[in-house]
Structures are given as C-alpha cells and as structure tokens.
Amino acid sequence: MRRKVYTKDQILKAAYDVISTEGFSKFTARNIAKKMGISTQPIYLEFKNMQDLKNTLVETVMKDLHENAFPKPHTGNELIDLGINYINFARENRNLYVSLYVDEYGGGELMHQFSYDYFKNLVKRDPAYSHLNEDQIALLHESTWITVSGIASLMSSGIINPTEEEIIKLIERAIESTLDSKAFKAL
Structure with a gap:
C-alpha cells in the first residue's frame, strides 16, 4: 500500500488555518494534524519541531504581507499607505492579526521587527524623509505604529x-x- 505524502506547504496551510481561526494558543502538532486528518508524524518529518514550524509560518505570512498586503497604494504617500494597509489587514483578518501582533504566543517581536524594517525601508526611499537619522526613524515609527x-x-x-x-x-x-x-x- 502506498503512503500518502504531505508536503511542507500543506502543513503550513493547515497551520495558517489554525492560527487564523483559533490563534497561537491552539498552535499544536495535534491540532494541525487534526485539521489535516492525519497523525502528527508528517509534521515532524517536515519540520524539526513546532518552533521551526512557527518560524516558517510567520516568515511565510511576513513575505505575503511584504509582497501583497502592505504595498497597496491609496494616497501616494507610502507611509500613510502602509498604515492604511496595516489597519485593513487587521480589520479583514481579525483573528490572524490578533494571533500575529497581539497574542502572547504569537509572532510579536518578529512581526514588530518586520514592520519596523518595512517602515524604515520606505522612509529611506522617500525623498521627503530620506534625510532622517536612525533615531528619528525609530521615533517616527513608534508614533505611527502606536496610532495605526x-x-x-x-x-x-x-x-x-x-x-x-x-x-x-x-x-x-x-x-x-x-x-x-x-x-x-533634538535627535
């Protein structure tokens, strides 16, 4: 009898479904396997451990945000557009947003660093802000981050x-x- 093979992408999709509906508190191999209708073994064949799966999942979400969600134009001002896109992401994907940015088990620090790096890159490319130093960029990010x-x-x-x-x-x-x-x- 031939064994069914489960791919890394299938496992990531199931893990994504779990966090986007139930949050990282339910992010377990058992819950992901249940979502797929399989045992936990294929998960551990594709990923070293659950932290490896979590990191891969968060990196996959960050890539999607970077390529698809955050760069959508609205006003012509990329900093404002980023804020709008972040807010739209939260509104349209409430559970995923909470899982990634708010949940104590979520992506917290990784997501914050990702958002800061994305913001900083926009600032450095924009002639209106390109003269800002690192401390000024950090303060500008902090104030807009808190607002959005x-x-x-x-x-x-x-x-x-x-x-x-x-x-x-x-x-x-x-x-x-x-x-x-x-x-x-003063900075």
Whole structure:
C-alpha cells in the first residue's frame, strides 16, 4: 500500500488555518494534524519541531504581507499607505492579526521587527524623509505604529469604524506632530 505524502506547504496551510481561526494558543502538532486528518508524524518529518514550524509560518505570512498586503497604494504617500494597509489587514483578518501582533504566543517581536524594517525601508526611499537619522526613524515609527495599532485594534474589535479619509487624517496628524516635536528635532 502506498503512503500518502504531505508536503511542507500543506502543513503550513493547515497551520495558517489554525492560527487564523483559533490563534497561537491552539498552535499544536495535534491540532494541525487534526485539521489535516492525519497523525502528527508528517509534521515532524517536515519540520524539526513546532518552533521551526512557527518560524516558517510567520516568515511565510511576513513575505505575503511584504509582497501583497502592505504595498497597496491609496494616497501616494507610502507611509500613510502602509498604515492604511496595516489597519485593513487587521480589520479583514481579525483573528490572524490578533494571533500575529497581539497574542502572547504569537509572532510579536518578529512581526514588530518586520514592520519596523518595512517602515524604515520606505522612509529611506522617500525623498521627503530620506534625510532622517536612525533615531528619528525609530521615533517616527513608534508614533505611527502606536496610532495605526490603536486604530487597527479598535476597528477589529468593532469599537470604532472610521472612514479611510478619517484614518488618513489620523496618520497624517501622527506623522506631522512627531516631525514637529521638540524631542524629534533634538535627535
């Protein structure tokens, strides 16, 4: 009798389904195998351990965000567009957003670093911001990150429902107030 072979991609898809519906707290080999209707053995044949699977999954999601979600144009200002896209991702993929960015078992630090690196790359490419030093970029990221994360969390929870125009104004205000602040200018 021939054995059925399960690919790394099939396992990653099942793992993605688990975190996007149930969160990282349910991210176990048993739950992923159950989702696929298999034993846990194929998972451990493809991945060293669950941390390896988790890292691969988070890297796969980061690649998708980098290539498909975050670069969508809205306003022509890539920093504002990134904020809008981050918020849209949170609103359209609530459970996945919480799993990756909020959940204590999630991608937390990896996702934060990924988002910072993506932001920093945009800043360095944009002539309006390319003169900023590393500390200024970090402060600008922090202020916009707090703003868009707050909006994303409140929207994904259904507490607020601002229009895209209102979101743009909030992000613009965060950027402008940071650039005009004494703390920013002192860096």
